[in-house]
Amino acid sequence: MIPTNPSEALFPGVVLKLPEADIPVPGLRAYLSQAVDHQVLFMQFSEDVEIPEHAHEAQWGIVLEGTIELTVEGRTQRFRKGDRYLIPAGAKHRARIEAGYADITYFDSPSRYRVRPGTTGR
Secondary structure (H helix, E strand, O other), X not given: OOOOOOOOOOOOHHHHOOOEEOOOOXXXXXXXXXXOOOEEXXXXXXXXXXXXXXXXXXXXXXXXXXEEEEEEOOEEEEEEOOOEEEEOOOOOEEEEEOOOOEEEEEEOXXXXXXXXXXXXXX
């Protein structure tokens, strides 16, 4: 269902019922779908954010709203609504995320993030 009212949330109620991920980034709201061998996050940013360089297992995402600038192994690209990105396992990367950005991100790890205490979901 496509929202007809622009004030409606980007993510539907079934996503908003998921537990929130415990990620200490200002202005980030992230809903966590946990599987045995991976995690999927539904993320929205209300503030501009810079994520310092780091590395982890593979990460794939699709941009739903806004803009993200990713630098992966020294190569910088901007991604906008509808774009997809892939960060290979072990690749050093950093990000500049603009307020209003939202995406769905797959992490090839079952333990990248934990559930924020008090947000057990359903």
